[in-house]
Amino acid sequence: MPARAVATTGAILELRDITVEFAGFVAIAGLTLDVHEGELRCLIGPNGAGKTTALDVICGKVKPASGKVVLGGREITRLEEHQIARHGVGRKFQVPSVFRDLTVRQNMEVALCRAPGVLGNLFRFGNSGASEQLEKLAELVGLEEAMDVAAGALSHGQTQWLEIALLLAQDARLILMDEPTAGMTAHETAKTAELFNRLKGRHTLIVVEHDMGFIKEISDIISVMHQGRLLAEGTVREIETNAEVRAAYLGSGGISGA
Amino acid sequence: MEGQHKHPIWAKLVGYAAFCVVILILPLFITDDYLLNKLARYLVFGLVAMALSISWGYAGILNLGQAVSFGLGSYCMAMALKLRTIPIQTGAEGLPDFMVWNNVKSLPWFWEPFHSYGFAIAAGVLVPTILALLIGTFVFRARVTGVYVSIITLALLVVINLVVIDRQRLTGGFNGLTDLAPLELFGLTFDPYAHATYYLIAVSLGAALFLGLAVVHSKTGLIMQAIRDDENRVRYFGYDVAAYQTFALCLSAAVAGFAGMLYTLVMAFASPTFLAVPVSLSIVIWSAVGGRASLLGSAMGAIIVTGVQGSLSDTPAFLETWTLIMGALFIIVVLFLPRGLISLVDRIPLGGSARRRAAAATGAASRSGINAG
Numbered sequence: 270m271p272a273r274a275v276a277t278t279g280a281i282l283e284l285r286d287i288t289v290e291f292a293g294f295v296a297i298a299g300l301t302l303d304v305h306e307g308e309l310r311c312l313i314g315p316n317g318a319g320k321t322t323a324l325d326v327i328c329g330k331v332k333p334a335s336g337k338v339v340l341g342g343r344e345i346t347r348l349e350e351h352q353i354a355r356h357g358v359g360r361k362f363q364v365p366s367v368f369r370d371l372t373v374r375q376n377m378e379v380a381l382c383r384a385p386g387v388l389g390n391l392f393r394f395g396n397s398g399a400s401e402q403l404e405k406l407a408e409l410v411g412l413e414e415a416m417d418v419a420a421g422a423l424s425h426g427q428t429q430w431l432e433i434a435l436l437l438a439q440d441a442r443l444i445l446m447d448e449p450t451a452g453m454t455a456h457e458t459a460k461t462a463e464l465f466n467r468l469k470g471r472h473t474l475i476v477v478e479h480d481m482g483f484i485k486e487i488s489d490i491i492s493v494m495h496q497g498r499l500l501a502e503g504t505v506r507e508i509e510t511n512a513e514v515r516a517a518y519l520g521s522g523g524i525s526g527a
Numbered sequence: 528m529e530g531q532h533k534h535p536i537w538a539k540l541v542g543y544a545a546f547c548v549v550i551l552i553l554p555l556f557i558t559d560d561y562l563l564n565k566l567a568r569y570l571v572f573g574l575v576a577m578a579l580s581i582s583w584g585y586a587g588i589l590n591l592g593q594a595v596s597f598g599l600g601s602y603c604m605a606m607a608l609k610l611r612t613i614p615i616q617t618g619a620e621g622l623p624d625f626m627v628w629n630n631v632k633s634l635p636w637f638w639e640p641f642h643s644y645g646f647a648i649a650a651g652v653l654v655p656t657i658l659a660l661l662i663g664t665f666v667f668r669a670r671v672t673g674v675y676v677s678i679i680t681l682a683l684l685v686v687i688n689l690v691v692i693d694r695q696r697l698t699g700g701f702n703g704l705t706d707l708a709p710l711e712l713f714g715l716t717f718d719p720y721a722h723a724t725y726y727l728i729a730v731s732l733g734a735a736l737f738l739g740l741a742v743v744h745s746k747t748g749l750i751m752q753a754i755r756d757d758e759n760r761v762r763y764f765g766y767d768v769a770a771y772q773t774f775a776l777c778l779s780a781a782v783a784g785f786a787g788m789l790y791t792l793v794m795a796f797a798s799p800t801f802l803a804v805p806v807s808l809s810i811v812i813w814s815a816v817g818g819r820a821s822l823l824g825s826a827m828g829a830i831i832v833t834g835v836q837g838s839l840s841d842t843p844a845f846l847e848t849w850t851l852i853m854g855a856l857f858i859i860v861v862l863f864l865p866r867g868l869i870s871l872v873d874r875i876p877l878g879g880s881a882r883r884r885a886a887a888a889t890g891a892a893s894r895s896g897i898n899a900g
């Protein structure tokens with residue numbers, strides 16, 4: 270059972286009693302979660318808690334055995350991934366994935382999905398007047414000098430930034446981020462926090478993170494998952510002093526060290 | 528890793544145009560009709576290799592059944608020409624000779640519409656395209672990827688080849704369709720040794736290269752390349768990956784079917800050997816040698832490989848060893864030029880300041896860290 274009752278009004282995303290099984294193993298067991306428009310929600314929990322799987326369910330990569338996902342009042346549980354994306358869900362994966370053979374600019378053009386149809390896109394060349402927008406985005410993430418470089422040639426940090434730029438180009442209303450600061454330097458992490466704080470309000474974000482320092486910088490409300498369930502929900506202070514949460518993190522180096 | 532579009536588009540256009548000019552003026556220097564016929568065949572191979580480049584080089588779909596499209600196109604053209612063979616070569620009541628020998632009493636229903644050139648030419652393109660549409664829909668909706676797509680297309684090729692050989696009464700079986708009338712269209716006669724045939728093929732190849740270039744540089748072409756890199760990531764940007772893959776397969780099949788029709792014109796027959804595994808494998812080799820991610824590279828790969836092959840096998844000194852030499856050449860190119868011969872052209876510095884600037888920029892960016900915000 271969820272640790273806390275949530276109001277259903279005004280939620281842009283509602284997960285209702287989601288269950289996910291992988292060949293008999295229950296990865297998510299009755300997860301219920303609401304996220305409000307413009308909110309930045311952090312999702313934390315020990316390794317294997319089901320955080321990534323929860324994001325997979327929202328973006329359609331994994332279909333739940335039961336339960337439903339409602340986005341902006343519309344049920345999207347059984348839609349295909351690209352249909353869910355067209356409803357305004359963007360996703361960053363735990364493992365960085367960009368189009369390595371394409372240039373930075375081409376990567377952004379792919380992300381800028383104005384019209385997804387095959388035949389219409391046959392008659393669309395270049396970036397159809399979005400060039401300035403792409404340059405601005407590149408500047409925002411410090412890749413403006415690397416627009417014509419193949420993405421496969423970027424450093425790890427640059428690749429992370431490119432992924433963020435892709436999500437911004439996609440302009441999804443709900444953005445799902447899986448460990449966006451993994452492998453970043455302290456300086457880069459600080460920049461990411463700054464950027465996320467700017468995105469709040471205009472976009473709704475769900476961020477899976479382990480770095481408590483980073484979470485403190487960005488989060489409004491934290492949801493804690495453990496063994497496929499929602500264990501607790503609250504502000505940083507509430508979560509840090511929650512006995513159940515402390516118990517869940519026992520043996521994994523404590524909440525801040527995870 | 529290097530990016531795909533290293534030269535600006537204008538440089539590509541110049542290269543493509545130069546190639547077209549060369550193949551169009553070539554007949555002015557060739558007096559031997561036999562040689563011209565050979566060249567025309569090489570250009571047809573260039574066209575079918577370019578078709579594979581669309582699906583394999585750009586969308587990452589290694590279609591080992593390319594010979595199905597090529598062969599079906601070839602048979603569509605041959606059926607129309609067979610029905611126009613002069614009466615002495617046809618059997619009673621205008622039936623194709625092989626049907627008479629096989630005791631067929633009346634023309635099978637699916638042969639009827641091939642009395643019309645218009646129908647035959649449309650069928651030569653549409654039959655392979657519709658087949659590709661069915662296979663693509665079936666395979667890509669089921670999220671079949673990589674080597675499994677190749678295996679399925681290869682299996683389909685084997686099955687269709689067996690059916691064509693087995694249904695001798697309807698298809699001419701093992702012998703194929705021979706004794707064909709030449710195509711007569713717009714007051715021109717397209718027999719294998721005619722200049723008209725060569726020009727038809729050269730113009731077709733040129734047109735296909737430029738149309739193909741437009742497709743791969745469109746947004747659709749960009750999404751195809753993104754799918755080749757990471758098909759799953761593309762879905763989460765809202766694109767229906769299966770639709771794009773099916774499109775690439777269909778376009779490739781349409782061009783290959785057209786090439787098959789042209790091949791019937793230069794060969795003056797259609798045979799189940801056009802619709803067989805060795806042809807499919809040759810197409811893959813041509814495209815790999817020339818550069819699968821380049822339309823012109825693939826076309827030139829086919830022309831070079833078949834050209835060298837032709838002259839080696841015609842030279843008595845290499846009569847025994849030419850297959851060996853070809854095999855060795857293939858291995859050398861694939862090992863040392865994984866992006867094919869066309870990558871040699873990409874290395875030509877072309878006022879390459881843009882690229883050098885870009886390379887310097889990544890270097891600088893990774894040294895100084897990121898400065899966002």
Ligand SMILES: Nc1ncnc2c1ncn2[C@@H]1O[C@H](COP(=O)(O)OP(=O)(O)OP(=O)(O)O)[C@@H](O)[C@H]1O
Binds near residue numbers: 314
């Ligand atoms: N495709 C799969 N098949 C089988 N089991 C899976 C699969 N995906 C995830 N699991 C299991 O489901 C559980 C939840 O995994 P998930 O990746 O969601 O955890 P997480 O909270 O993201 O962990 P981490 O912090 O390590 O990323 C784990 O026990 C994992 O082994």
Ligand SMILES: [Mg+2]
Binds near residue numbers: 320363447
């Ligand atoms: Mg995870």
